[in-house]
Amino acid sequence: MSLPLKASARRCRRCGADLAADHESSSCSPCLRTAAAAGRPVPATVPGEFWDASDLRAAFGERHMGHVIRAYRYHPHHVPEYGRRGVPQSMVGDWLGLTQAQVSRIEAGAPPQKLDALIHIARTLRMPSDLLWFQLPEPHSPSTSGAHGARPSPHDDDPRDVEVQGSQQAWRAVRRHLNANRAELAASAADLYGTGSRVETTSLLAPATWLPAQPVALEKVVLRWDREPVEPILDGAAPEGQASRPLRLPGQRFDRYTQAVRYLDSPTLFENRPSYRLTRVHWGDGCGELAFSLSTYFEKLDLCEAIGHEYAQADASGTATGRSLWGRLPLRRAVGDPFDLRIRPMIPAITTLLLRRRNNGEATFLLHWRDPGKVATAGGLYDAIPAGEFQPSSILGPPDGADFDLWRNIVRELNEELLGAPEFDGSASRPLDYDRWPLYRALQRGRDNGTVRAYVFGVACDALTLAVTIPSVLVIDDAVFDELFGDIAPRNAEGVTVTELDGQLTTHGIPFIEQNITQFIRNEPMAPPGAACLALAWKHRALLLNP
Numbered sequence: 001m002s003l004p005l006k007a008s009a010r011r012c013r014r015c016g017a018d019l020a021a022d023h024e025s026s027s028c029s030p031c032l033r034t035a036a037a038a039g040r041p042v043p044a045t046v047p048g049e050f051w052d053a054s055d056l057r058a059a060f061g062e063r064h065m066g067h068v069i070r071a072y073r074y075h076p077h078h079v080p081e082y083g084r085r086g087v088p089q090s091m092v093g094d095w096l097g098l099t100q101a102q103v104s105r106i107e108a109g110a111p112p113q114k115l116d117a118l119i120h121i122a123r124t125l126r127m128p129s130d131l132l133w134f135q136l137p138e139p140h141s142p143s144t145s146g147a148h149g150a151r152p153s154p155h156d157d158d159p160r161d162v163e164v165q166g167s168q169q170a171w172r173a174v175r176r177h178l179n180a181n182r183a184e185l186a187a188s189a190a191d192l193y194g195t196g197s198r199v200e201t202t203s204l205l206a207p208a209t210w211l212p213a214q215p216v217a218l219e220k221v222v223l224r225w226d227r228e229p230v231e232p233i234l235d236g237a238a239p240e241g242q243a244s245r246p247l248r249l250p251g252q253r254f255d256r257y258t259q260a261v262r263y264l265d266s267p268t269l270f271e272n273r274p275s276y277r278l279t280r281v282h283w284g285d286g287c288g289e290l291a292f293s294l295s296t297y298f299e300k301l302d303l304c305e306a307i308g309h310e311y312a313q314a315d316a317s318g319t320a321t322g323r324s325l326w327g328r329l330p331l332r333r334a335v336g337d338p339f340d341l342r343i344r345p346m347i348p349a350i351t352t353l354l355l356r357r358r359n360n361g362e363a364t365f366l367l368h369w370r371d372p373g374k375v376a377t378a379g380g381l382y383d384a385i386p387a388g389e390f391q392p393s394s395i396l397g398p399p400d401g402a403d404f405d406l407w408r409n410i411v412r413e414l415n416e417e418l419l420g421a422p423e424f425d426g427s428a429s430r431p432l433d434y435d436r437w438p439l440y441r442a443l444q445r446g447r448d449n450g451t452v453r454a455y456v457f458g459v460a461c462d463a464l465t466l467a468v469t470i471p472s473v474l475v476i477d478d479a480v481f482d483e484l485f486g487d488i489a490p491r492n493a494e495g496v497t498v499t500e501l502d503g504q505l506t507t508h509g510i511p512f513i514e515q516n517i518t519q520f521i522r523n524e525p526m527a528p529p530g531a532a533c534l535a536l537a538w539k540h541r542a543l544l545l546n547p
Contacts, residue, residue, distance in 0.1 A: 043095050043125055050077050051128055063133045065121055066107040072125060095124050097263050099270075116248055116255075120263060137249055164247045168264055171246035171309075175265055178312035182381055182464060183525040189311050190463035192326065193338070199460050200535035202521065203528040204471070206460035207339045212283040215455035215473065215540050218407055219447075220287040225400035226279040229293035234344045236302020240334040243313070244306040257306040258298045272298040274399070276390045278346045278468060281459050288456065290470075294399045297389055300347035300467065307331055308465035338466050348459065348468040351529035352410050353384040353537050354418075355475045356509050361545050363475070364509025365537075366488075367520070367530070368417060371495040382520060383530035385497065386413030390470070397431035407447075407454060410474065411440050418485050418497070442484055451477040455544065457536045462528045469529040473537050475544055514538065 050056075053075055059067040074086040082088070089107075090100040098106075106112060112121075118134055121127075129136050178185065186203035197205045234240075236256045245254040246264070254260040262270060273296065280291035314328035326333060335343055355363045368385035392403035393412060402408065412432075415421045419439075434440045446452030457471040476484075488497055498510070510516055517538045521531045537544060 045126070046075075046077060050075060051131060057131075060131045060133070062111075064111040065118055066109060066112065068127070069103065069121065069125075070107045096121060097266060099266060099268060102262075102266065116259070117263075119249070161250075164250060167247035168260075171260060172265055174309060174313045174316060175261075177316045178308055179380060181312070181315075182308075183527070185308070185312055185315060186462060186464035186528050188315065192332075193463065197339075199471075199532040200539065202531040202535055203463045204460045204469070204532040205338060205463050206458060209283070210281055210339065210460060211458035212286075212288060212456075214286075214543060215457055215536070216283065216286060216288050218454035218456055218472070221406065221456050222287070222289045223404060223406065224280070224289060224291040225404065226291045226293045229277065229279045230342055232343060232345045234303065234334055236299060236306065238303070238331065238334060240330040241303070241306045241310070244309040244331065256298070256302045257309065258301050261301070261305070272296050273389070274392050274395060275300065275347045276392075276399075276404070278348050278459070279341055281341070283458065290459070292390075292404070295345050295347050297347070297391065299345050300389075303331075303344055304462075304465040304467040307335070311464060332466075335466060338461055344466075346461075346468040347389070348470050349387060349389050349529070350406060350409055350413070350470045350472060351384050351387040351527075351533055352413070352454075352472045352474050353530070353533035354386065354414075355473060355512060355537065355544065356478060356481050357475050357545055358478050363512040363541075363545055365512050365534070366418075366509050367498040369496045369498055370527070381525050381527040381530075382498065383527040384533045386410060386417045387529065388413040388416070393432040394430060402431055402434060406456070406470065406472075408434055408440070410454065410472070411443055414443075414474075414485075415439055418488050439484065442480075446476065446480050451480045453544075457533065460529070460532060464528075471529055471533045471536065473533060473544060512537075512541070 053071070055071040056068065056075065059071040069092060072087070073089070073092060078086050088100075089103040092098075093100050093103045096103070112118060115134060118132075119136060122129075122132055122136060183203075190198060190203040190205065193205055197207060199206050199211070236258070241257070242253055245257055245260055248254045248259070248263075254263075258270075258272070261267075275295050275297045276292040277295035277299075278290065279293055280289070282289045310329055310331050311325070314325050317328070337343065354366050356365070357363045366385050367382045368387065370381055370383055388409070390406070390409055392399060392401075394403070397403060411434075443452055447454070453475045455473050455475075457473065459468065459470055461468045517534050520526050521534060526534075
């Protein structure tokens with residue numbers, strides 16, 4: 001599958017973002033979701049006796065909202081319109097602002113316990129308050145009946161909901177602006193920190209102590225487990241970030257940014273998973289040492305996406321520019337030094353540029369276009385491939401076990417993004433046995449005989465969100481690449497593999513030449529980590545391609 005570049009791409013009629021060649025709509029995914037959210041479909045009014053069905057009564061008695069939703073979907077009242085299978089989970093998901101998979105998990109999993117989620121579901125489906133096992137906030141008096149004898153809705157015509165809906169619609173508009181303009185916003189945000197901390201000419205930032213003078217061979221990077229990490233000063237619940245979180249109820253904002261994303265703008269992939277938190281960085285004498293403790297993916301998003309949202313909101317207002325924006329960025333000001341590991345939890349991704357090396361010393365590279373409808377971060381941007389969060393593959397193994405390894409994380413991402421395999425998402429019942437995995441064994445043989453080489457460029461963070469990444473490069477000789485990745489998956493769970501350059505198919509990858517490097521870094525919507533990997537690989541091309 002190919003994806004045209006900016007020069008020949010179709011554009012969203014709403015925000016101007018690039019559209020994939022096979023994207024059927026004339027609007028991009030974020031704009032479609034925002035438009036749908038502004039006029040989100042709602043369930044039709046049901047008659048009062050609807051709620052007296054025995055299955056529904058039993059579900060309410062169990063105090064399990066998932067069972068209530070399932071009984072609601074299969075109610076005989078819906079058969080004439082939806083058939084014997086009832087209301088589809090996907091439609092209920094549209095009403096609730098959730099995906100079909102999320103609705104399925106709610107129905108089949110343990111009873112949901114979070115009060116804000118229970119209130120949201122009850123109000124959306126217009127459940128009578130007298131059947132609920134929790135209190136709705138200041139419900140209407142049930143003195144009047146709705147149409148067709150329906151019980152009154154707990155939220156119809158409530159003037160306080162106007163404020164809540166306005167807050168949420170404004171939040172969605174800013175999030176749409178953020179997702180549609182991440183590359184431009186990152187370039188603008190980098191100006192807040194001057195030119196001294198930029199990685200080459202990109203919007204990735206790093207102090208001198210985070211970047212070794214030359215790429216460090218991956219086998220010379222030692223990982224240490226930090227058993228007594230210092231608690232960060234800031235987290236996603238920081239009061240300075242309130243302006244980035246919309247109202248969920250009258251007078252009450254969402255506690256975390258990820259809660260707002262889940263209920264108001266949830267992408268296809270949006271799950272909290274164990275992740276590694278960076279606590280120490282050291283480079284010297286051609287080697288490096290990184291220390292980590294355990295954290296979660298949402299702990300990263302709660303702070304980083306809120307920081308990006310805050311900047312997008314200030315930018316969209318047009319009331320300040322350049323360094324004068326600092327006055328409108330209380331959360332970013334609270335962070336202060338973006339490189340201080342004590343201030344905030346730094347939960348890095350690993351961004352790896354894949355170079356396919358030919359016998360004559362030339363090379364090609366692959367890129368990934370991240371579908372904004374599927375991912376929570378860097379949607380609508382090109383990025384290096386493979387790239388992913390530094391996370392364990394299982395929740396059962398020791399956190400500092402076999403998964404605590406940069407190389408193994410890179411191989412898992414190769415498996416997912418190039419071969420289209422299911423992700424090792426941390427939900428497996430047992431740790432991954434790498435020694436029994438054919439792909440891992442083959443790549444490890446390549447490292448042993450020198451046909452596969454991996455290097456780390458250092459550590460850096462995105463100027464827009466301050467999200468941390470470990471930029472790296474993987475060089476694979478042509479013959480080994482053909483053997484292991486001869487049939488590249490055109491799509492994966494996060495987007496599209498780019499195999500077309502200005503309308504010309506490049507089945508062996510994009511030529512690794514200065515013209516193409518410059519094109520992506522300067523002229524295309526490129527994620528800062530991917531842009532930095534390209535720039536650093538080009539800078540150190542002699543070392544990488546002629547070891």
